[in-house]
Each structure stands twice: as structure tokens, then as C-alpha cells.
């Protein structure tokens with residue numbers, strides 16, 4: 001590939017795309033390129049980067065919305081939010097650790113990949129926070145969808161289709177999203193020594209209590225010391241996050257700790273330790289290990305995650321920990337990616353999907369990164385793709 | 401009855417085959433699942449947007465997904481338009497049929513299939529009413545969050561059709577944020593499942609695209625929704641103001657301060673009078689505007705939040721503050737609010753607008769709305785979800801006076817244009833239906849709409865699913 005296209009305006013981007021469509025020239029769409037190793041290998045002749053479509057367009061803290069050009073670095077967005085004690089509530093992960101990439105993640109890349117972290121269980125995913133978009137479709141047409149208000153059902157929701165489309169339906173040029181106040185206080189309750197099944201039951205119980213748990217993860221024994229130090233009791237650590245007003249967090253922490261203390265030794269982590277812990281969970285820290293060992297991100301029903309891992313352990317070398325009350329499983333395979341076995345087992349436990357986040361080039365060449373869809377859904381997705389990108393020039397192969 | 405909103409011309413080829421179609425559908429469906437006599441069809445001729453009526457060709461009331469699929473397969477084969485229907489409470493005419501259409505009603509599919517507390521999800525058939533879900537899980541300490549005021553009647557299928565909201569969506573989000581999966585039937589009878597108990601699906605977010613698609617992408621027959629643990633306590637508090645502007649700016653400041661109550665509902669003086677007469681909820685009658693602010697959590701948490709909110713309200717000149725003292729009082733406060741539309745309907749005919757505006761524009765839009773209504777010599781009652789800027793001016797008129805009805809429709813259109821011009825949108829939760837269809841070009845360019853229509857065609861290439869709705873009749877792709 002030669003030099004990347006780096007348009008500085010939507011009009012310029014549209015011109016480039018229109019010409020590429022005319023010439024049948026495939027384009028690899030990137031933001032900061034920090035997740036470029038993700039998804040299937042793209043077969044493209046040119047890179048089209050949103051990097052120079054950059055800058056916060058409007059930020060109205062009182063209305064809790066921000067609009068930014070798609071190539072705006074995440075760091076710039078986070079700094080502006082922090083200045084007003086606000087945040088992206090869906091906690092997008094920083095993939096640089098596990099992927100071993102450098103670069104500057106962009107807000108467009110976050111929404112294009114629908115990246116969400118631990119608070120997903122209560123606050124929703126990236127797609128739940130995206131209010132409006134501007135994008136250029138594969139015919140070079142500039143389109144808008146959604147808006148900047150919290151509730152909007154005007155017309156068909158193209159925002160949802162573009163969010164998570166990994167650059168295969170259009171080039172996002174501008175995104176408008178919801179932001180939320182940073183919680184003034186936070187604490188984490190940790191229970192030690194529970195096995196996976198016990199932990200999943202305990203997390204389900206915690207989420208049935210009126211204490212508003214905003215993070216529920218189970219850090220298995222093999223990874224636990226990467227998260228929680230050895231000054232605490234031994235064994236796996238089951239962690240539950242509480243956030244809100246200081247007095248309220250304190251009261252709820254006592255309640256939750258009391259409930260936990262009946263089944264395991266339990267302790268409470270303060271705000272600083274809480275913030276670090278959940279950032280590490282968000283970024284799958286134990287697997288930011290500088291290796292190419294196959295890393296899977298599995299999404300299943302919360303009570304099914306540990307059943308899947310138990311079944312896999314009988315067959316192959318695997319290391320795992322759980323977020324999302326047990327429903328998000330980070331799986332690192334010791335040797336083979338074992339895609340077929342993994343995907344077969346997932347079907348057996350009631351469905352979900354496995355995404356190959358990292359692997360060597362050789363493995364990625366033969367294993368589809370995304371779970372193959374059932375035939376009628378795949379047909380529908382192919383028709384959608386065709387309606388946005390009739391010439392098939394955006395990220396060919398990425399999701400297929 | 402005004403005639404300004406057109407429906408698609410009925411297809412002569414379909415009307416001509418009416419008898420044959422009815423016979424064929426009778427073969428496909430079990431006994432008692434097909435309505436084809438005029439008298440039986442009349443109850444389906446409109447929804448809660450009662451100004452328009454169209455008697456459908458037939459009504460199918462299937463009992464299973466397979467029957468829905470069989471009817472759709474048949475209809476697509478002959479190009480017969482299909483209008484999905486839940487409880488018919490749409491306020492935008494989304495469920496109004498057309499004379500050449502088969503209505504597929506989900507009322508017989510009203511079973512709760514699975515409740516899974518450990519995974520905090522419930523799987524239900526599309527015809528289950530919204531309230532049924534919360535009632536089924538309440539004893540175990542859970543609820544289903546989106547709560548449209550019509551929740552006693554409206555169905556989860558209709559909620560998905562419109563991506564419905566409700567008073568408590570300020571904190572918990574609308575239908576799309578609480579929907580985990582659907583089973584649905586495409587135009588040609590293909591059955592697909594999207595999502596499930598896992599929190600995130602991958603591939604294109606077809607589930608998110610289907611939610612709010614107003615019956616144009618297929619028929620939902622089952623839904624898996626997210627359950628939430630009920631809060632420890634909830635408390636609605638009434639704040640009375642001597643002007644709508646003060647109430648509006650109070651809302652903006654509460655939200656701007658970072659406090660997110662579960663609900664902030666707004667009523668102006670006419671709405672207060674109507675609701676109080678109906679529910680005797682103890683609303684203050686001597687104020688111009690009323691906010692119902694609900695907080696939840698532990699006693700200490702509610703106290704702390706309320707203290708901050710009361711501070712803000714005082715800065716905006718609040719005239720009365722009344723905390724509910726008991727569960728009964730709290731229930732009455734909500735009964736009054738949730739029956740607002742029904743109670744209004746007892747004193748006059750109304751059309752309900754649904755524009756949403758940025759909070760900073762709330763006071764301005766309220767003032768302008770009053771001017772528009774005055775200009776047409778009409779009356780209005782405002783009762784709406786203020787916390788997320790979702791306005792519901794109820795324009796009162798007399799349905800039997802065509803001139804009055806035309807004025808009401810024109811005033812409504814002016815108000816919606818005002819909302820868009822203020823940085824908002826035509827509809828926050830009721831959907832475009834037929835009501836706002838011809839205003840779409842005020843919010844979108846033709847190119848924007850073309851992309852939406854192209855995506856629609858990926859699901860329904862024949863355009864048989866609820867075809868008169870959402871998109872202006874001009875500018876559609878030619879078949």
C-alpha cells in the first residue's frame with residue numbers, strides 16, 4: 001500500500017470515496033490503527049484514515065452530550081470530559097496492551113468497534129450511548145442519522161447499524177454521544193476463594209440486590225495476583241463495584257460485604273484501588289503479555305461462561321477470567337486457538353459468540369475472527385452491506 | 401375527519417382477489433384466527449391516532465411463530481401489504497391498516513415463556529403486555545424498566561415497533577437499551593433470531609436496527625428483555641412553579657448538576673387540572689407548572705438527592721414542594737400522571753405531539769408552542785418527560801369539526817418543525833407512523849432518507865411491510 005488518504009473534511013473524504021468507488025479501489029478504513037490487527041485481514045489497496053478529521057465540535061456538559069469528529073483522539077475527549085467531571089459511561093477498553101499496538105485510539109474507532117467495558121452490565125454498551133452520526137457511504141454520499149437529543153425514534157436507526165460495523169458500511173466523520181457524571185465515590189467488595197460456579201452464583205445474587213452493582217467480575221486464581229495484591233487472603237477474587245454518592249456507597253458496601261461474608265472472606269477496596277482494578281479488568285491486563293497466544297473474547301449468558309470454561313479445560317490448555325457477571329469471558333489459549341471446539345461448545349451452552357482478538361498471522365489467516373452467523377442472518381447482513389457499500393470498497397473481508 | 405395525510409393507493413390486483421385471499425388465509429390459520437367480516441374488522445380500522453381510519457382486507461390472529469411465518473409467506477407471494485399490530489395504542493397511526501392490507505395481530509401470542517433471574521432476563525411472546533412482565537417478576541424483587549403510560553394495554557411487540565419509552569427511562573433507558581434479543585419473521589416467512597441472553601451480539605446490530613422500525617422490517621414474535629433489581633425505595637416529589645419557564649430551567653439545571661433522578665415529569669396548568677380531576681392525586685392547583693421528580697435508593701440516598709434538587713428548585717423560584725408520605729400517595733401521584741392522556745380524552749379529542757429538544761431549549765420551545773397554539777385559536781395541555789426533553793403538547797380539538805381538526809393538525813406540524821429547528825427531532829418515542837411522515841424532510845435530506853430506505857429494502861425488498869408509514873410517499877424507490 002502507498003500513502004494513506006487522510007482527508008481533512010467530510011467533503012474531501014466523500015470525493016476520495018466517490019473516486020475509489022468509480023475505480024473499484026478497495027479502502028482500508030482506520031482511525032488510530034490501534035485495533036488494526038483485529039478482525040479478519042483486510043484486502044485493500046489504499047488506507048483511508050479518519051485521523052485528520054479531528055476535534056471536538058461541541059460539548060455541552062449541562063446537556064451531557066458531546067459531538068466530535070471521528071478522528072479525535074480518545075485522550076483529547078477524555079481530558080475534556082474529566083475537566084467537567086464527566087465520563088464515557090460504557091468504559092471503552094484500551095486495546096494497545098493486549099494487541100501490542102501503539103498509536104492513538106480515536107473516538108470513531110471506539111464506536112466503529114462498539115467497544116464497551118465493565119460498566120456494560122448497568123450502563124449499556126457503546127451503541128447505547130451513540131446518539132447521532134455523520135458518515136460517508138460507499139457511493140461517496142454524506143449521510144446523517146440520529147441527532148443530539150436523548151430520545152429519538154425519527155426514522156430507521158442507522159446509528160445502530162454503523163456502530164459496531166468495523167468500517168465496513170461507511171466512514172464515520174462525526175459522532176454525537178451521551179456522557180455521564182463521574183461517580184463522586186466508588187468502592188469494590190472482594191470475596192476470596194470462591195470457585196467459578198460459586199462466584200457466578202454470588203454475582204447473580206449481588207445483582208438481584210437493590211445496591212446497584214456497576215461492575216461484577218471473577219478473577220480466577222491464575223490471574224488474580226495481576227489484579228489484587230498478595231496482602232489479601234488467597235484464592236480467586238470475586239469483585240463487585242459500587243459507585244455513587246459517598247455516603248450511599250459506604251452504606252451499600254457494608255450491605256454487600258455482609259452478604260458476601262457469609263460465603264467467603266471479604267474485604268472492601270477504596271476508591272483509588274477500585275479505579276485501578278477496574279481499568280485493569282477493562283483492558284484484560286493479564287493478557288497484555290507481549291505474546292501472540294490466541295486471545296478470545298466470549299460473550300454468553302452470565303451463568304453459562306464458567307460452564308464453557310469448565311468444558312474447555314477438560315480438552316485443552318486455557319486460562320480465563322470473567323467480567324459482566326460471568327457473561328464476558330476472556331480466554332487465552334495456551335497453544336491452538338481451538339476455534340471449532342470453542343464455537344461448538346458455545347452453541348451447546350445456549351449460544352453467544354467468540355471473537356478472536358489476537359493471534360499470530362498464521363492463525364488469523366485461517367480462523368474467522370467473528371463468529372459465523374446463521375445463514376439467514378448472514379444473508380441479511382450481506383444485503384445490508386450491499387445497500388451501504390454497493391461496490392464493496394470498505395474493508396473487504398474484515399467481517400466476512 | 402381531516403384528509404391531509406394520504407395512504408398508498410390500494411393495489412387493485414389485491415382488492416380484486418379479496419375473496420380468494422380470505423379463503424386461502426382460512427386454510428393457513430386454525431379456526432377462530434381469521435377475521436374477514438366487516439363488523440369484525442372495524443375495531444382494527446384505527447389505533448390511538450383516531451383521526452384516520454382504514455378498514456383492512458382481513459385480520460389474522462396467529463397463535464404461533466409458524467403461523468405468522470405461513471401468513472407472511474403467503475402475503476409476500478402475492479404482494480399483499482401486511483400491517484403488524486399489537487394493542488393498537490400507537491399515537492402516530494403506526495398500526496392503522498390500509499384497505500388492501502392483512503393485519504397480523506399478536507394478541508393471541510401472550511405467554512411468558514421463560515423467566516431467568518440468575519441471568520436477569522425474561523423471554524416472552526410479542527403479544528404480552530408491558531405491565532405483565534413487571535408483574536410476573538415483581539414478587540422476586542425485579543422489574544422491566546421501560547414503562548410507557550399505556551403499559552396496561554400496550555404489548556412488548558408494539559414497544560419494540562416504536563422503541564417506546566416512559567417516565568422512568570431517564571435513568572434506565574428506552575426499549576432498545578433493555579432488549580436482549582428477538583425471534584422475528586421476515587417478509588417472506590423466514591424466521592430469524594437476533595441476540596439472546598448474552599449482553600452483546602456481534603456482526604451488524606440488526607437487533608438495534610429492528611427496534612423502532614415500526615413494523616417495516618418484519619414481525620417480532622418473541623422477545624428477550626433485561627430484568628433489573630427493584631430499588632430499595634422510591635419517592636416522587638411534587639414541585640409547583642408559577643411559570644413554565646421556571647420549571648423548564650429548573651429541569652435543565654438538575655440534569656446539568658449531574659444528578660440523575662429516575663424521572664422528571666412536567667405538567668402545565670391545564671394538564672394539572674385534567675389529571676387532578678381524574679385521579680385526585682393531591683396536585684397543587686394554584687401553580688402554572690408542576691414537576692414530578694422521582695428519586696430512588698436507600699433512605700439516606702434519597703434524602704441526599706432530594707436536598708440537592710430542592711436547593712436547585714428554590715433557586716428557580718419553586719412555589720410548592722410536596723413529598724409523598726406513603727406508598728398510596730406515591731401511587732396516586734403516578735396514577736394521575738399516567739392517566740393524563742386518557743383523562744384528556746374524556747374532555748376533548750386531542751393529538752399528542754412527541755418532539756424532543758435539547759434541555760437548554762425547553763423553556764423557549766414551551767413559550768413558542770403556546771404562541772403557535774394561540775395563533776390557531778386552539779387549546780393545549782402539556783404533560784411530558786422533561787428530564788430527557790421529550791415534549792408532549794396535547795392539542796385539544798373537536799374531531800367532528802373538519803376545520804378544527806385541520807387547524808390542530810397544522811398547529812402540530814408547526815410545533816414539530818419548531819422542535820427540529822431548536823436542535824431536536826420529530827419524535828422521541830411515539831414513532832413517525834403516518835402522522836409525522838410528511839415532515840421527515842424537515843429533519844432529513846432526501847439522501848439521508850434514501851439510505852434509510854435502502855437499508856429497509858435489505859429486509860423487505862417488496863415493500864409489503866407496513867408500507868404507508870414513516871417515509872414520504874414521494875421520493876420512494878420505484879419498484
Ligand SMILES: Cc1cc2nc3c(=O)[nH]c(=O)nc-3n(C[C@@H](O)[C@H](O)[C@H](O)COP(=O)(O)OP(=O)(O)OC[C@H]3O[C@@H](n4cnc5c(N)ncnc54)[C@H](O)[C@@H]3O)c2cc1C
Pocket residue numbers: 028029030031032033034035036037038039050070071095098099103104105106107108109110111112113114115116164165166167168170171172173297355357358395398
Ligand atoms: C485486540 C482488539 C480487541 C478488540 N476487541 C474488541 C471487542 O471486544 N469489541 C469490539 O467491539 N471491538 C473490539 N476491537 C475493535 C477495536 O477495533 C477498536 O477498533 C478501537 O477502539 C480502535 O480505535 P482506533 O481509532 O485505533 O481504530 P482503528 O484500529 O483504526 O480501527 C478500528 C476499527 O474501526 C474502524 N474505524 C476506525 N475509524 C473509523 C471511522 N472513522 N469510520 C468507520 N470505521 C472506522 C476500522 O476500520 C477498524 O475496523 C478490538 C480490537 C482489537 C485490536
Ligand SMILES: Cc1cc2nc3c(=O)[nH]c(=O)nc-3n(C[C@H](O)[C@H](O)[C@H](O)COP(=O)(O)OP(=O)(O)OC[C@H]3O[C@@H](n4cnc5c(N)ncnc54)[C@H](O)[C@@H]3O)c2cc1C
Pocket residue numbers: 447448483484485486487488489490491494495506526547548549550553554555556557558559560561562563564565566567614615616618619620621741742829830866
Ligand atoms: C394513553 C397512551 C399513553 C401512552 N404513553 C406512552 C408513553 O409513555 N411512552 C411511549 O413511548 N408511548 C406511549 N404511548 C404510545 C403507544 O402506547 C406505544 O407506541 C406502544 O409501544 C404501542 O404498543 P402497541 O402494542 O399498542 O402497538 P401498536 O400500536 O399495535 O403498534 C405500534 C407499531 O409497532 C408495530 N408492531 C406492533 N407489534 C409488532 C410486532 N410484534 N412486530 C413488529 N412490529 C409490531 C406496528 O405495526 C406499529 O407500527 C401511549 C399511548 C397511549 C394511547
